Amino acid sequence: MSAAIAPKDMVFYSLLKPWLGDGLLLSAGDKWSSHRRMLTPAFHFNILKPYVKIFNYSTNVMHAKWKRLVSEGSTHLDMFEHISLMTLDSLQKCVFSFDSNCQEKPSEYIAAILELSALVAKRHQQILHMDFLYYLTPDGQRFRRACRLVHNFTDAVIQERRRTLPVQGVDDFLMTKAKSKTLDFIDVLLLSKDEDGKQLSDKDIRAEADTFMFEGHDTTASGLSWVLFNLAKHPEYQERCRQEVQELLRDREPQEIEWDDLAKLPFLTMCIKESLRLHPPVTVISRCCTQDIVLSDGRVIPKGVTCLISIFGTHHNPSVWPDPEVYNPLRFDPENIKERSPLAFIPFSAGPRNCIGQAFAMSEMKVVLALTLLRFRVLPHEEEPRRKPELILRAEGGLWLRVEPLSARPQ
Numbered sequence: 001m002s003a004a005i006a007p008k009d010m011v012f013y014s015l016l017k018p019w020l021g022d023g024l025l026l027s028a029g030d031k032w033s034s035h036r037r038m039l040t041p042a043f044h045f046n047i048l049k050p051y052v053k054i055f056n057y058s059t060n061v062m063h064a065k066w067k068r069l070v071s072e073g074s075t076h077l078d079m080f081e082h083i084s085l086m087t088l089d090s091l092q093k094c095v096f097s098f099d100s101n102c103q104e105k106p107s108e109y110i111a112a113i114l115e116l117s118a119l120v121a122k123r124h125q126q127i128l129h130m131d132f133l134y135y136l137t138p139d140g141q142r143f144r145r146a147c148r149l150v151h152n153f154t155d156a157v158i159q160e161r162r163r164t165l166p167v168q169g170v171d172d173f174l175m176t177k178a179k180s181k182t183l184d185f186i187d188v189l190l191l192s193k194d195e196d197g198k199q200l201s202d203k204d205i206r207a208e209a210d211t212f213m214f215e216g217h218d219t220t221a222s223g224l225s226w227v228l229f230n231l232a233k234h235p236e237y238q239e240r241c242r243q244e245v246q247e248l249l250r251d252r253e254p255q256e257i258e259w260d261d262l263a264k265l266p267f268l269t270m271c272i273k274e275s276l277r278l279h280p281p282v283t284v285i286s287r288c289c290t291q292d293i294v295l296s297d298g299r300v301i302p303k304g305v306t307c308l309i310s311i312f313g314t315h316h317n318p319s320v321w322p323d324p325e326v327y328n329p330l331r332f333d334p335e336n337i338k339e340r341s342p343l344a345f346i347p348f349s350a351g352p353r354n355c356i357g358q359a360f361a362m363s364e365m366k367v368v369l370a371l372t373l374l375r376f377r378v379l380p381h382e383e384e385p386r387r388k389p390e391l392i393l394r395a396e397g398g399l400w401l402r403v404e405p406l407s408a409r410p411q
Helices: 010-020 029-043 051-071 079-096 108-126 138-164 170-179 185-191 202-233 235-248 259-264 266-278 311-315 358-375
Strands: 076-078 284-288 306-310 376-380 387-389 393-395 400-405
Touching: 010 108, 010 138, 010 202, 029 185, 029 202, 051 079, 051 358, 051 400, 076 079, 079 108, 079 185, 079 202, 079 358, 108 138, 108 202, 138 185, 138 202, 185 202, 202 235, 202 266, 202 358, 202 376, 202 393, 202 400, 235 266, 235 358, 259 358, 266 358, 284 311, 306 311, 358 376
Parallel strands: none
Antiparallel strands: 076 400, 284 306, 376 400, 387 393
């Protein structure tokens, strides 16, 4: 259905409003339509290309930390903990051109984002939705404090960027930056104009930047953690991915993934997709019907009903996915997807409100997974993790895996 007929149900999403404002995730109607059109160029491949360097760099920092930990005797690592910091590190560079070194030393801003995500998940489970009561609790006060810190950081970057604009004029300044290939998300938002030439306000830019930081770190960290888990359990697929990457980077120095490489890793891509099917980072989405909706079999969803669409359930439907609990990347072989409905696989949702950042997320996942398998063997932990759906699909008590560094070059 169109976004106007089946808008997002705000019961849950309203908990994010004080933090994320009217960004793409939470806005509706004309404002959402206008912003979606204005933001689409921010995810064009010409903007995404330079980000691949950032993905490589942040992954290298994470791997250096892993090697140090292994040398000190820590071979069991919580993937969620390490990969979340790495994706936040990447995002801060892609969104703000800011390097907090958050993987190596504490960052107030990064700690605030992690705290906000945890507090929203906790509040949702407690069903304490009345704001005035929530803000009287210790959690509510922590939420307010973290919100203030995140907003102050984003506002400061926007104001600093605005201060440098009038000297040359907005368009000249941004076009100069575009030519030097250093356009970040804030630059693109400052450059954005609607059909009438109207620009985004500072408040709108803050909402979109904060939304991207929130949506971009947790979901990608979940996707990467679970694909490493699935490959740890299936060493034959892990080895096939590793050989694909080694073949691609043979005799290349330095060994890093480039933009053009992303299309040359077909089996690794199939492994990521099958993991997103089995363990979708977002397990459910909700829509509220503003009018009666007639289904193809004649049944009617009445106006006013809130529908929960289970992405997890769709991905585990045995009539579409035989043996749905089995991890089998060959389901995504080009020959096998021909007869399958495009709506059978919806890790990034579908329709007009699908994830605008899915190309960004897939690019980052491919870079991180390729480099990780090139340098490490990933092995299962003794205990099988229990899936824990929160804001994103986590594992109870963390997702622990064993990592073994590989020699720099295959012998």
